[in-house]
Amino acid sequence: MGSVHAADPFGTAELRRRVLAAWTDSPARFREDANAEEDLVRGGYRDRLLVELAQNAADAAARAGEPGRLRLTLTGGVAPELRAANTGAPLDAAGVEGLATLRASGKRDDAGTVGRFGVGFAAVLAVTEDPTLLSTTGAVRFSAARTRAAVAGVPDLAAELAARDGAVPVLRLPEPAAGAPAGGFATEVVLPLRPGTRDDVAAALAALTAELLLALPALRSIEVEADGVGRVLTRDGAPPRVRLGDGEATTTWAVATAAGELPEELVAHRAVEERARRSWTVTWAVPVDDDGRPVPLPDGQVVHAPTPSDEPLSLPLRLIAPFPLGPDRRHVLPGPVTDLLVAEAARCFAALVRELPADPSVLPLLPRPRWAGAPLDAALDRAVVDRLSVTEWLPVAGEEGRRAPIGAVVLDDAPEQRVAALTGVLPGLLPAAWSRRTDAPVLGALGVRRVGVAEAVDAVRGVQRPAAWWARLYAALDGADREELGALPVPLADGRTAHGPAGVLLPDEGLPAARLAPLGLRLADPEAVGTPEARRPLERLGARPATAAAVLADPTVRAVVEGSLEAVEDGGPEPADLADAMLALVAAAGPAADGSTWLAELALPDADGGWAPAGELLLPGSPLADVLEPGALGVLDPAFAAAADVDVLRRIGVLDTFALVTADDPDGLDADAAEEWADAVLDRLPAGAPPPEWPALTAVRDLELVADWPGALRLLAALPAAAWDDVLLDGTAVPGYLRWWLATHPVLDGRRPDRLRAPGPGPLQGLYEPADIAPELLALLRPPATLDDVLADVDGAIDLLRRLGDPSRTVRLGVLATVYARLAEVLDGLEVDPPERVRAAPDRVVDDAVVLDAPWLQPLVRTAVVPGGGRPGSVADLLDLPLASEEVRGTPTGRPGTARRWAELPGAGLAATRLGLDELTGEVVVDERLAVGGTPVPWWPGEPDRVDGTPGALGRALAWRAGRWELRQALAEAFAHPDRVLDLAAEDAIG
Known part of the structure; x- marks a missing residue:
């Protein structure tokens, strides 16, 4: 302890005299002071005692212009005490007068102080009746007992004292005291504790946290010691980052402050002290993690004005502002000062948010829409929302700067990939982390517009972007609702844009999409759909994979090809471009193009400078040109042919050998005599059979144009097997078109194959000349080898009937026995002219004969006999001959044996x-x-x-x-x- 001050440096005697005189002159004044002090004590100041002591220490440090230090010490024993020692400016006469004058203060002109006009010291009365202040400038004490004794000596006041059961104003009669602060402190408050208050003080000390220092920037540390156990609360740094320590634990806080001066007109009606102290400081603070992201405070925050009030604060931050308080020192008074401070608090809040990382972790700090709240809390929410909505604090996807919520947009629950894809398309688009549905109410209240995928799709319509950008967009939109993506644009390979994926073709790798523009297809730009991730959502929306084979099968392509020659004649699109597109497409399709006979309709340049269907043009120097009649078909332009792939030209239909044509029925076969072939086929079916179900049919074109049949047969022999295959109709195999056509035309040295026979011995020997052809052609042409082969065709049967009457020919006996009967069966019901001559023996023909119908008559017949072969009547009708039984009459003579x-x-x-x-x-x-x-x-x-x-x-x-x-x-x-x-x-x- 320092030395005892014998003098009265603070003029306490004069203060006592004035107060006692005032009380004596007006006992009501005594009563008023006692009631006022009692009201303060009754107001619950015990829970704010430490805050008030710390606030006084901060004010002393601020007046001295040095970092403040406070030491709180709780002693035990019979007479427990709480001591509060602080550095800074020592006690002076004005301060003592402020302590002794209720609702007055000696801090009128001290900028940077936080004490509220001396009333805060009255908090000590919650725990003591005998406070003492020791300072380096002197010491002063207050005592309820000494005040009571002084009042008892005044008759007019004694009655009041008795009426109040001895209760007196404790802080109105200061008097000199002895002692001085120790340990280098400027002032020390000594509070002998009333019985029953020590535990409350101990609990308050234990609950004291370093957060108190946020409201007291002038105070750098608070040392707390209770019963020999101590800890130190510290504050380090300055806004925007302040570090608070509690022992070894340190917490970093983001802090924003704003300061100013109240206009005179706003405080004109306030007390003199308030009118003189118009400066204000507003502080917002919130803890932050190691990355600088805010950590919201728990629910249940209150407004600090600057000490804790009873005004609830829904925002999870610490707000410290000198709001005007009501007489209870717990609630803020409404009015223009409060309104101004609310507006400034909102401005300061926006500054704090701007200093925080541009991260969604900020959102829990912001006001959330709610139905109701305390007036001050609701006003703060509205003001913060209004200020933040026009403050540039939100990050913009893909940009460095920040922007205000007004005009910003956020995609509804969008993954990062989707936001990245739409960056630059939606102005003011927030990063993906801001798109959570749970954050929608907060952002919506600030004016951030929330858009869905459908609106995003609408925004990309008409934008010009590289194809690769579209691929990223499609991949990013995978998983979105189909209904929202229906109008998604798709850039096409020909430079157009499809206004929706439905029906768009997605080119596979290898498809020459860039060359297919003349086809008029809705073919997507390959680079825009080049990844599986980009294709998947488009296919889900109706786009179709487009292999070369699939594009070739598209009806649009066929229609364009089939109309290409007409388009040339009508002056349509450049035919060379269409030809180039089809050559590229067929090259990509490869074998898949085989069988697409309509490709032969493609208009190609000919050697005469015109255009003709590919199927009517010969490859220059092709083998087919050598076997056809000169000029029967045109020739492909040699320069065009030299620049193209020969195999592709063949697939398109340009001829270097005979062309195959296919159809589902004979009426569709574009080949010579196809109808005659169909009739011949139907003649082979059983009589009365229903119309057959035709299989796929294959024929060969241009056979009627052949001039060189030996050469043509070599080309025909090399055709695919399908050209030579038989046709199966209702279980009956009949010759296909090619074999029938060749069999019925003079293609073998001027003779028809069906009028020759297979070489070597056989039943037709003598009737037909053998076919002198190579074995491979023999197997393909299949000239008749048996009587059944001949009789399978009606024309062949009629020809055989004629041959049987030719005397230059011979017939094997075994054939002769039944041949007429077989012919009668085949030709039954047909109008056939009977032959002039008939064969009666293998080597003999006759003009007149009978058909033997009864073997016992043969010895009686006097003319040539034609065997009936089991059908004598039918044979007789066919040959227009009588039966033997019609020519021979008689019965045996003589007596029977x-x-x-x-x-x-x-x-x-x-x-x-x-x-x-x-x-x-x-x-x-x-x-x-x-x-x-x-x-x-x-x-x-x-x-x-x-x-x-x-x-x-x-x-x-x-x-x-x-x-x-x-x-x-x-x-x-x-x-x-x-x-x-x-x-x-x-x-x-x-x-």
Whole structure:
């Protein structure tokens, strides 16, 4: 402790005298002062005691212009005390007078102080009745007991004292005290604690945090010691960053301050002290992490004015501002001063936000829309929103600067990739981190416009950007709702823009999109859709992958090609560009273009300077040109041909060999005599068959233009197998168009292949000349090799009928036996002229003959006989000949011989076996002189049959009777050799 001051440096005696005189003259004044002090104590100052002590220490430091230091010490024992020692300006007479004069202060002209006109010191009365202030300039004390004693000696006041149960104003009668502060401090407040208050003071010391220093910039440290345990609270740095320490723990705060002076007219009605002190300082503060991002304070903040008030603050920051307080020192008074400070607080808040990182972590600090709140809190929210909405503090995607919320836009829940893609398209676009739906209310209140994908899509319509930019945009929009993307523009390869992905073609790698503009397709720019990520959303919206084959199959392409020659004639688009596009497309499609016969309609330049369909042009020097009639087809322009790929030209239809044409039915086949071929095919189907279901058909063009058939056949032999394949109609295989056409035209040395036969021996030998051709052509042309081959075609059957009457030809006996019957079957129902001559023997034709219809009549026939082959009536009709039974009349003469049972004849058992019978039944008459009209006959049918007894006659009669005419020789053998029955039976068993 310092020395004791015996003198009265602060003039306390005079102060006491004036106060006692005033009380004596007016006991009401005593009563008023006592009530005022009681109201202050009753106002709950115990919880603000430490704040008021710290505030006084800060003011002392500010007056001295040096960093302040405060030490709070709580002692124990029988008489506990709280001591508050501070550095800075020491106590002076004006200060003592301010302490002793309620609602007055000695700080009227001190800029930078935060004390509120002396009232704050009254907080000590919450814990003590005997406060003492020790300073380097002197010491002063206040005492309830000494004031009570002084008042008791004044009669008029004694009654008041008694009425108040001894309660007196403690801080109105200062008096000198002894002592001085120690430890280098300028002032020390000593507060002997009332009974029961120590625990509250200890708890308040334990709860004291370094945040108090935010409101007291002049104070750099607070040392707290209670019962020998100490800690130090510190403040370091200056706005915009202040570090607060509590022992070893340090917290960094973002701090913004604003200062100014209240206009005189705003405080004209206030107390003298307030009118003299018009300066103000507003402070906002919030903790920040190591990256400078704010860490919002917990809910339940209050406005500090500058000590904590009861005014709630919904913003999670510390607000310190000298709002005018009401008599309770806890609530802010409304009015113009408060309004001005609210506006300045909003301006300061905006400055704080600008100093924080441009990061969404700022958003939790900002006002959120709400239905209601305390008046001051609501006013602060409105003011902050108004100020922030026009302050440039928001980051702009892709830009360095910041902008105000008014005019800024944010994409609704957009990933970073999507925002990056739209940067520069949507003015004022915020980075992706700001697009969370949870932040929408805050940003919306500030004026930030929230846009969805549909509006973003609308914004990109009409913008000019490189194709690669569009690819990034499409990839970024993947996953968005289809309904919002329907109008998404797609740049096309030809420079146009599609106003929506539906129907757009997405070129695959290898498709020459840049050369396909003349086709008029909606083909996307390859670079705009060159990645799977870009293509996926477009395909989801109706765009279609476009391989070369797919583009080739597009109906638009076919229509353009098929109309290309007409377009040339009408003066349409440059045909060379279209030709180049199709050559490029077919080259890319490769084998997939095979079979697209409509490509032959593409207009190409010819050697005469005109344009013609590709399918009507020959490659210069092509083999086909050598076999066709000169000038039958045009020739492709040699220069054009030299610059193009030959294989591509072939695929398009330019001819170097015969061209194939395809169709779904004969009516669609653009080939010579296609209808005749169809008729020939239908003639081969069974009579009465329903119209067939035609398969895909293939034909060969330009056969009618051939001049050199040997050369043409070599080219035809090299065609794909499909050109030669048979056609399967309802299970019946018939010749395809090419084989039929060649078979029916003189292509083999002036002869038709179907009028020749396969080389070598065979049933047609003698009737047809052999085809003298190479084996590979023989297999393709397939000249007839059997009677069935000839008879399969009506024209072939008619030709065969004519050949049978040709005396220069011969016929094999086996063929002759049935050929007329086969012809009658094939030609049944057709109007066919009968031949002038008929064949009666393999090497003999006759003008007159009969058709043998009864074998027993043959000995009686006097003309040539034509075999009926089992169909004598039909053969007679075909040949316009009589039947033998129509020409021969008669019956056997003479007396019949002896009737005998068949079963009794020698050899009858073997005959029965060969007929498959157990035993022969019935009778037969043996007449050794059997004759008709004087002509011997071996056999005549009747009831019973009559025979001449020879084995041959027996065999014929039995075979005819049994309906097994083909067994007549076997039965004759059985009757001829009855002695060899066992041997013959053994031979039968071998077969």
